[in-house]
Amino acid sequence: xxxxxxxxxxxxxxxxxxxxxxxFHEHWRFVLQRLVFLAAFVVYLESxxxxxxxxxxxxxxxxxxxERGFHLDIEDYLSGVLxxxxxxxxxxxxxxxxxxxxxxxxxxTFINELDSGxxxxxxxxxxxxxxxxxxxxxxxKIEEVVYDLSIRGLxxxxxxxxxxxx
Amino acid sequence: GSGGxxxxxxxxxxxxxxxxxxxxVNPSSALMTSFKSFQLELDTRHDKYERLVKLSxxxxxxxxxxxxxxxxxxxxxxxxxxxxESEVKLDAVRRKIKQVAQELIGEDMYQFxxxxxxxxxxxxxxxxxxxxxxxRSLISVEEINKQLIFxxxxxxxxxxxxxxxxxxxxxxxxxxxxxxxxxxxxxxLTGELMRLCISSVGNGDIDTPFELxxxxxxxxxxxxFIGNTGPYEVSKKLYTLKQSLAKVENACYTLKVRGSExxxxxxxxxxxxxxxxxxxxxxx
Numbered sequence: 001x002x003x004x005x006x007x008x009x010x011x012x013x014x015x016x017x018x019x020x021x022x023x024f025h026e027h028w029r030f031v032l033q034r035l036v037f038l039a040a041f042v043v044y045l046e047s048x049x050x051x052x053x054x055x056x057x058x059x060x061x062x063x064x065x066x067e068r069g070f071h072l073d074i075e076d077y078l079s080g081v082l083x084x085x086x087x088x089x090x091x092x093x094x095x096x097x098x099x100x101x102x103x104x105x106x107x108x109t110f111i112n113e114l115d116s117g118x119x120x121x122x123x124x125x126x127x128x129x130x131x132x133x134x135x136x137x138x139x140x141k142i143e144e145v146v147y148d149l150s151i152r153g154l155x156x157x158x159x160x161x162x163x164x165x166x
Numbered sequence: 167g168s169g170g171x172x173x174x175x176x177x178x179x180x181x182x183x184x185x186x187x188x189x190x191v192n193p194s195s196a197l198m199t200s201f202k203s204f205q206l207e208l209d210t211r212h213d214k215y216e217r218l219v220k221l222s223x224x225x226x227x228x229x230x231x232x233x234x235x236x237x238x239x240x241x242x243x244x245x246x247x248x249x250x251e252s253e254v255k256l257d258a259v260r261r262k263i264k265q266v267a268q269e270l271i272g273e274d275m276y277q278f279x280x281x282x283x284x285x286x287x288x289x290x291x292x293x294x295x296x297x298x299x300x301x302r303s304l305i306s307v308e309e310i311n312k313q314l315i316f317x318x319x320x321x322x323x324x325x326x327x328x329x330x331x332x333x334x335x336x337x338x339x340x341x342x343x344x345x346x347x348x349x350x351x352x353x354x355l356t357g358e359l360m361r362l363c364i365s366s367v368g369n370g371d372i373d374t375p376f377e378l379x380x381x382x383x384x385x386x387x388x389x390x391f392i393g394n395t396g397p398y399e400v401s402k403k404l405y406t407l408k409q410s411l412a413k414v415e416n417a418c419y420t421l422k423v424r425g426s427e428x429x430x431x432x433x434x435x436x437x438x439x440x441x442x443x444x445x446x447x448x449x450x
Contacts, residue, residue: 074211116191
């Protein structure tokens with residue numbers, strides 16, 4: 001018995017070194033989501049469109065799928081996109097302050113489309129779902145901005161019709 | 167659903183412009199199209215997760231039954247039968263694990279790990295228990311994983327892999343029990359070994375307790391080697407392990423100190439005070 005138990009002890013030793021590997025994905029999650037947000041933000045500012053998953057992966061230099069640990073998971077992508085929504089709500093407010101009255105309207109169209117998109121998803125009660133719950137507040141904030149502009153007649157341009165073509 | 171609930175929150179807010187804008191969203195825009203595909207992807211993933219949870223439950227139940235069966239093992243004549251039956255049961259569990267492996271092909275194991283981890287831990291507990299009864303030693307994780315390499319041998323699969331087929335790739339699936347699941351399963355094993363110790367005394371076997379004490383101590387030493395560097399669950403189990411070890415050591419102590427004073431057939435009663443009550447509480 002002691003001999004075989006000695007083998008077990010050695011085994012525990014090798015096991016210990018392998019314990020770390022699975023932790024890394026969780027550690028990287030937050031950073032990854034942050035990076036997705038930044039990529040999405042840059043792309044939005046450039047083109048006022050939603051960056052695609054593939055484009056993000058390219059920007060970040062990761063494989064789009066399935067590589068161990070460093071692939072861009074759909075949930076990370078979506079989390080980053082939701083962070084973009086919050087940032088755009090902020091941008092809408094500051095645009096008005098800076099005198100840009102048309103940007104908020106375009107942001108509003110974009111956010112509404114984003115919201116419609118997210119409504120298609122069946123989410124579980126996880127962190128993504130919680131973050132998604134915050135989207136409606138972003139939507140509301142942007143609508144308030146648009147409303148404030150419209151009752152004061154500041155949105156001289158017509159609301160961009162058929163706003164979903166982006 | 168949640169959509170209706172959300173709209174109520176906006177009741178104190180002008181409806182006009184909002185409704186208009188939402189109707190302007192083009193349902194076949196690039197964004198909407200990609201979200202539709204996201205919907206499909208997420209649904210598929212969630213469905214798979216649920217299937218794996220169900221498999222994990224089945225694995226857990228059957229493994230637990232195997233453990234109960236193995237507790238009935240003694241060196242009596244029907245011992246061999248019990249071992250054979252346990253092998254049959256474990257084969258059934260392995261078939262379930264094969265299904266798990268098939269579900270996980272091409273998937274990132276990490277995402278689904280939480281679905282199957284409990285089942286795998288229970289399996290490790292059962293198979294290591296059987297291994298201990300046979301060999302009085304601890305099965306290694308490599309040995310466990312060797313048994314979890316599956317090939318297409320069932321009737322419905324051979325159509326894909328006949329020797330003349332162009333596709334020369336034999337279909338094999340394998341599942342690797344992770345080090346963490348292995349450790350947690352072994353930690354649970356110690357609880358069963360503790361029960362084995364107590365019950366073996368009741369059977370008049372006074373050698374097993376001492377063997378078990380040594381064996382458990384070695385396992386305990388192994389765990390302290392890992393200490394707190396492992397995940398939280400391991401630390402939690404370590405605590406229970408200490409208690410199991412203490413019970414076994416106390417049993418050995420009692421045997422040593424008072425064993426010679428008490429006739430064998432009454433030994434069981436000596437242990438039937440606190441320990442059996444605790445065993446009943448811990449029982450399923």
